[in-house]
Amino acid sequence: xxxxxxxxxxxxxxxFASILAFAWIVGVNNPLSHRLHLYVTYHFAGGIEIGSPxxxxxxxxxxxxTIEFYAMQKSEVISNKEPGSMQDDKNxxxxxxxxxxxxDPKAAISIRQDSKFYINLAGVIGERYIxxxxxxRNKGEIHEGDQLIGTDxxxxxxxxxxxxxxxxxxxxxxxxxxxxxxxxxxxMVKLSTNLNKTLTWVExxxxxxxxxxxxVTSLLALSQDLHKMTQKIHGPEGERMMQLLSKLIQRLxxxxxxxxxxxxxxxxxxxxxx
Amino acid sequence: MxxxxxxxxxxxxxxxxxxxxxRWRETLEALSTLGAGSFQVITLATAFAGIVITHExxxxxxxxxxxxxxxxxxxxQFIVRELAVAVPALLLVSKVGASLxxxxxxxxxxxxxxxxxxxxxxxxxxxxxxRLIACTVAGGALTLISILVTLLCSVxxxxxxxxxxxxxxxLAGHFMKLTDVIQAVIKGSTYGAIIPIMxxxxxxxxxxxxxxxxxxxxxxxxxxxxxVIVLDFILTMLFSLI
Numbered sequence: 001x002x003x004x005x006x007x008x009x010x011x012x013x014x015x016f017a018s019i020l021a022f023a024w025i026v027g028v029n030n031p032l033s034h035r036l037h038l039y040v041t042y043h044f045a046g047g048i049e050i051g052s053p054x055x056x057x058x059x060x061x062x063x064x065x066t067i068e069f070y071a072m073q074k075s076e077v078i079s080n081k082e083p084g085s086m087q088d089d090k091n092x093x094x095x096x097x098x099x100x101x102x103x104d105p106k107a108a109i110s111i112r113q114d115s116k117f118y119i120n121l122a123g124v125i126g127e128r129y130i131x132x133x134x135x136x137r138n139k140g141e142i143h144e145g146d147q148l149i150g151t152d153x154x155x156x157x158x159x160x161x162x163x164x165x166x167x168x169x170x171x172x173x174x175x176x177x178x179x180x181x182x183x184x185x186x187x188m189v190k191l192s193t194n195l196n197k198t199l200t201w202v203e204x205x206x207x208x209x210x211x212x213x214x215x216v217t218s219l220l221a222l223s224q225d226l227h228k229m230t231q232k233i234h235g236p237e238g239e240r241m242m243q244l245l246s247k248l249i250q251r252l253x254x255x256x257x258x259x260x261x262x263x264x265x266x267x268x269x270x271x272x273x274x
Numbered sequence: 275m276x277x278x279x280x281x282x283x284x285x286x287x288x289x290x291x292x293x294x295x296x297r298w299r300e301t302l303e304a305l306s307t308l309g310a311g312s313f314q315v316i317t318l319a320t321a322f323a324g325i326v327i328t329h330e331x332x333x334x335x336x337x338x339x340x341x342x343x344x345x346x347x348x349x350x351q352f353i354v355r356e357l358a359v360a361v362p363a364l365l366l367v368s369k370v371g372a373s374l375x376x377x378x379x380x381x382x383x384x385x386x387x388x389x390x391x392x393x394x395x396x397x398x399x400x401x402x403x404x405r406l407i408a409c410t411v412a413g414g415a416l417t418l419i420s421i422l423v424t425l426l427c428s429v430x431x432x433x434x435x436x437x438x439x440x441x442x443x444x445l446a447g448h449f450m451k452l453t454d455v456i457q458a459v460i461k462g463s464t465y466g467a468i469i470p471i472m473x474x475x476x477x478x479x480x481x482x483x484x485x486x487x488x489x490x491x492x493x494x495x496x497x498x499x500x501x502v503i504v505l506d507f508i509l510t511m512l513f514s515l516i
Contacts, residue, residue: 003306004302004303004305004306004307005306007305007306007309007310007311008302008305008309008310010310011306011309011310011412011415011416012411012415014415014418014419015414015415015416015418015419017422018418018421018422019455021422022418022421022422022450022452022455023452025425025443025446025447025450026447026450026455051451127448
């Protein structure tokens with residue numbers, strides 16, 4: 001009888017050891033160990049599940065214990081959302097999702113009131129997890145049962161929907177201004193044709209080829225001369241010249257028109273005075 | 275046979291609400307001989323099944339997907355949900371079911387069951403219920419052990435595909451859930467319970483001499499195997515709805 005008892009006991013003991021091994025493999029937390037519990041609210045949980053890992057700086061420190069729909073107070077608003085996440089409105093803001101996270105108290109030291117709670121995607125199987133970024137030292141520490149606000153993950157479905165809306169608006173805009181757009185396109189085609197012709201002519205023109213160098217050289221010389229002139233005008237020499245011109249105009253002013261005309265006629269120059 | 279099966283199924287609730295009918299000593303003995311006695315054959319068979327399934331999955335994934343990245347997750351889930359549950363159950367049918375049917379059938383043709391009745395002992399209390407409880411417990415326990423053994427063999431096999439044991443277990447942990455293990459234990463216990471019920475139903479109806487015992491044993495093993503397969507389908511469908 002004792003042998004039977006021993007065998008049966010060994011079998012059951014092995015089965016119990018197997019249960020413990022599975023619990024370790026699937027990451028069941030020791031119910032006797034102390035854990036810190038936090039509540040994090042989201043508008044959109046992005047596929048997170050009960051048992052999803054919680055990481056701080058990439059290290060697994062806990063898991064999602066529960067997920068529940070949480071009736072928010074009117075004053076509470078989830079503010080730090082990612083682009084593409086749900087917009088605040090009267091209907092959605094009242095029923096966000098609240099996750100209860102159980103975290104190793106050792107890791108909780110680095111989590112502060114300004115820490116961000118992102119929902120990330122990792123691994124070859126696309127596992128969802130919560131990544132907590134450590135906050136600033138001068139911010140307050142977190143405590144058991146604290147309510148924090150998570151950062152909503154981007155909503156691919158909403159981004160797609162917005163893209164479809166945008167595409168629809170573009171399509172309707174094109175449809176409404178079809179004639180104008182067609183005309184613009186035709187003009188652009190003509191312009192490009194003309195430009196192409198001009199460029200072809202420029203490329204083939206011998207005159208342009210031979211005189212282009214000279215033209216450029218003359219233009220360069222002209223610009224250099226103009227540069228020198230302007231420099232001189234701005235300098236003391238220029239000022240003196242301007243003063244001389246001013247004196248000349250002052251002397252010419254009292255002269256009669258008839259005398260001026262006579263003078264120029266004598267010199268053989270035709271002038272017309274206003 | 276069907277009448278016998280029906281009378282057994284009707285009597286089971288009566289037994290459950292009358293704990294005095296429970297025979298501790300016979301149950302422990304049955305747990306030792308039927309459960310612990312099947313330990314070696316079940317662990318050996320499931321260990322090889324684990325090796326084969328890991329190799330097969332890796333081969334198919336390499337062929338179809340050109341990647342073996344999903345081997346730990348897929349093989350672990352297949353082991354927990356099906357392989358290490360069905361294989362022990364079928365082995366229990368062939369080992370325990372055959373021996374139980376042969377034993378009870380021999381008792382029937384040698385009038386030992388009638389002798390029990392004359393002594394005022396309910397044959398079901400003495401022959402069926404201790405074995406039923408033992409097989410139910412052993413079915414669950416052996417399922418747990420075989421899952422562990424098969425997983426360990428799969429871990430060892432996956433090393434050939436450059437998965438270290440921690441890496442394998444971490445990936446397997448993403449796919450496996452504790453509910454999968456609980457469901458596996460429920461399945462294993464159910465299959466374990468089926469075996470003595472079918473064996474007793476066939477054994478109590480045995481007629482003829484040695485030939486009759488052989489014929490009844492064959493019929494019992496075939497029927498129990500079919501029952502296990504059909505129940506596996508039903509339970510898998512039920513659990514998939516949860």
